[in-house]
Amino acid sequence: MKLGIDFGTSFSLGATVYLGTKTILLPGGTYGIPSVFYYDDWSDVLIGEEAEKEGQGNQAKNLKREIKLELTSSFSADGKKFSAKEIVGYILSYVKDVSLQIAGEKNIREPLEGVVISVPAAFTTNEKEIIRAAAELPTSRGGPGLKVLGFIKEPVAAALSYFSTPLVDDTKILVYDLGGGTCDIAIVKSDSRVAEKYTVIDSDMLRIGGKNWDERLQAYITKELEKKAGITVYGNPAYTEKIKRVAIEVKEDFSKKRPNSSYRDKVKARVDINGQNYGIEITEKIFDELTLELLNKTITMTKNLLQRNGGTIDKFICVGGSSNMPQVIKGLKRSFPNREIQVYEPEKAVAYGAAIYAQFCKERGVGTSVLSDIAPYSYGIRTCEDYDKNPDREIVVNLIFKGNRLPKESRHGFLTVSDGQTSVRFPVYESTLAKENCELYEVGDYIMEIELPLPHRPPKNTKIEVTMTLNADGLIEAVADDGKGHIIRGNKHLNF
Numbered sequence: 001m002k003l004g005i006d007f008g009t010s011f012s013l014g015a016t017v018y019l020g021t022k023t024i025l026l027p028g029g030t031y032g033i034p035s036v037f038y039y040d041d042w043s044d045v046l047i048g049e050e051a052e053k054e055g056q057g058n059q060a061k062n063l064k065r066e067i068k069l070e071l072t073s074s075f076s077a078d079g080k081k082f083s084a085k086e087i088v089g090y091i092l093s094y095v096k097d098v099s100l101q102i103a104g105e106k107n108i109r110e111p112l113e114g115v116v117i118s119v120p121a122a123f124t125t126n127e128k129e130i131i132r133a134a135a136e137l138p139t140s141r142g143g144p145g146l147k148v149l150g151f152i153k154e155p156v157a158a159a160l161s162y163f164s165t166p167l168v169d170d171t172k173i174l175v176y177d178l179g180g181g182t183c184d185i186a187i188v189k190s191d192s193r194v195a196e197k198y199t200v201i202d203s204d205m206l207r208i209g210g211k212n213w214d215e216r217l218q219a220y221i222t223k224e225l226e227k228k229a230g231i232t233v234y235g236n237p238a239y240t241e242k243i244k245r246v247a248i249e250v251k252e253d254f255s256k257k258r259p260n261s262s263y264r265d266k267v268k269a270r271v272d273i274n275g276q277n278y279g280i281e282i283t284e285k286i287f288d289e290l291t292l293e294l295l296n297k298t299i300t301m302t303k304n305l306l307q308r309n310g311g312t313i314d315k316f317i318c319v320g321g322s323s324n325m326p327q328v329i330k331g332l333k334r335s336f337p338n339r340e341i342q343v344y345e346p347e348k349a350v351a352y353g354a355a356i357y358a359q360f361c362k363e364r365g366v367g368t369s370v371l372s373d374i375a376p377y378s379y380g381i382r383t384c385e386d387y388d389k390n391p392d393r394e395i396v397v398n399l400i401f402k403g404n405r406l407p408k409e410s411r412h413g414f415l416t417v418s419d420g421q422t423s424v425r426f427p428v429y430e431s432t433l434a435k436e437n438c439e440l441y442e443v444g445d446y447i448m449e450i451e452l453p454l455p456h457r458p459p460k461n462t463k464i465e466v467t468m469t470l471n472a473d474g475l476i477e478a479v480a481d482d483g484k485g486h487i488i489r490g491n492k493h494l495n496f
């Protein structure tokens with residue numbers, strides 16, 4: 001049995017694949033497990049609904065939401081510190097346990113071979129490596145102990161899920177995934193006549209999601225409440241958490257259809273403070289004014305994606321919980337008047353797609369060629385242009401470029417700088433730059449160092465031929481030829 005996990009900013013969901021054919025969505029019901037973590041020294045670690053329930057009032061300070069957006073952070077509760085990696089590990093562990101429990105109830109008792117985890121379209125290498133490390137944390141340390149078979153971009157997973165539905169022919173679709181923390185888009189084509197059935201034409205992402213809608217509403221409710229109740233919310237986690245929950249409710253109330261198919265044009269935010277109930281009226285107009293800028297940013301990104309790819313798609317598919325907002329669908333229809341826009345399994349498509357992809361993955365990092373994706377970033381190596389003349393003059397030489405088709409291999413020759421050198425170390429940088437030679441100040445993040453051991457201790461100026469690969473999951477691997485025909489595998493020293 002294999003597992004696909006949609007590890008979301010707000011909700012996580014597992015889907016299993018067994019006997020290589022059937023996909024079962026887990027857990028049952030329509031919604032996922034809240035990606036929420038709670039700790040206190042009496043309750044210990046709680047995840048999901050339990051965490052939500054416990055983390056209210058005075059206990060709100062022990063609650064951590066939206067960890068996916070802060071993967072290099074840490075969180076302390078009741079004097080205990082948790083790294084983001086550990087928190088993600090607890091959440092993935094919980095999703096895995098729920099999935100296995102439900103599989104058990106359906107009498108599926110195959111051993112779990114591994115997992116595919118979906119990630120936002122432009123997650124950085126470090127973000128993916130942290131999620132992988134979290135998934136692989138051993139069960140003895142509260143971790144899920146999962147074997148990661150691969151990663152898939154969230155909108156691409158949703159596309160695979162859409163393509164797998166009966167009666168869908170070969171087609172080219174644009175997926176718009178507005179979730180809790182990011183808006184991910186991709187143009188994906190299916191062609192069942194070839195082995196590489198699914199091709200990602202292009203993808204993009206913004207760090208904008210339902211969370212930002214919540215924050216805008218939360219700020220508005222806070223301001224109004226402070227006026228009405230004469231309180232200060234800032235610095236009071238209990239108030240902040242309460243208002244955040246009310247803001248989410250208000251947002252969701254605007255997307256509830258009434259029996260006559262209309263939506264509400266005003267909603268009352270009700271907040272209890274110190275035993276008194278305050279009502280703050282929020283009209284559709286206020287809601288739109290507070291949040292339209294967010295929606296418009298996602299629409300501009302989508303227009304740009306379409307434009308740079310010639311605008312030819314057969315269908316526009318919307319997924320993600322935030323696509324439930326009528327404001328979003330209205331805005332999309334207005335901006336793309338000639339497109340057929342369909343909301344498709346907003347909460348489940350990504351988990352389904354991850355499970356479908358898991359079916360094609362044999363072992364970690366080796367997806368079969370069923371899917372052809374592209375590099376989300378450019379990757380380069382920091383090196384000296386001419387070490388003897390100017391050892392301080394360092395540049396970054398990009399070897400793999402954003403948009404390259406994966407897996408992508410690229411070679412570059414480097415000279416050793418001293419006699420008997422025992423290893424070479426290459427700092428690797430990730431950026432959006434499209435040129436080959438970049439100045440240090442303009443490249444993006446330093447993400448890792450690749451160490452290539454040189455056991456044969458070559459003389460100075462030996463040419464080392466480095467092959468850097470961005471594999472099907474968008475993760476870096478490197479090997480080098482030391483000039484004597486010895487192939488050396490690089491060790492990655494990650495920067496997190």
Ligand SMILES: Nc1ncnc2c1ncn2[C@@H]1O[C@H](COP(=O)(O)OP(=O)(O)OP(=O)(O)O)[C@@H](O)[C@H]1O
Pocket residue numbers: 006007008009010011012068154178179180181182183209210211248251252253255256319320321322323324325346347
């Ligand atoms: N009916 C609804 N109306 C408005 N917003 C909704 C509704 N249902 C869910 N949402 C919002 O959708 C978001 C969660 O969607 P989803 O589960 O797709 O995101 P996620 O996968 O957790 O996040 P991401 O993919 O960005 O990491 C939350 O912000 C939630 O408040």
Ligand SMILES: [Mg+2]
Pocket residue numbers: 006007008009154179180320350
């Ligand atoms: Mg999502």
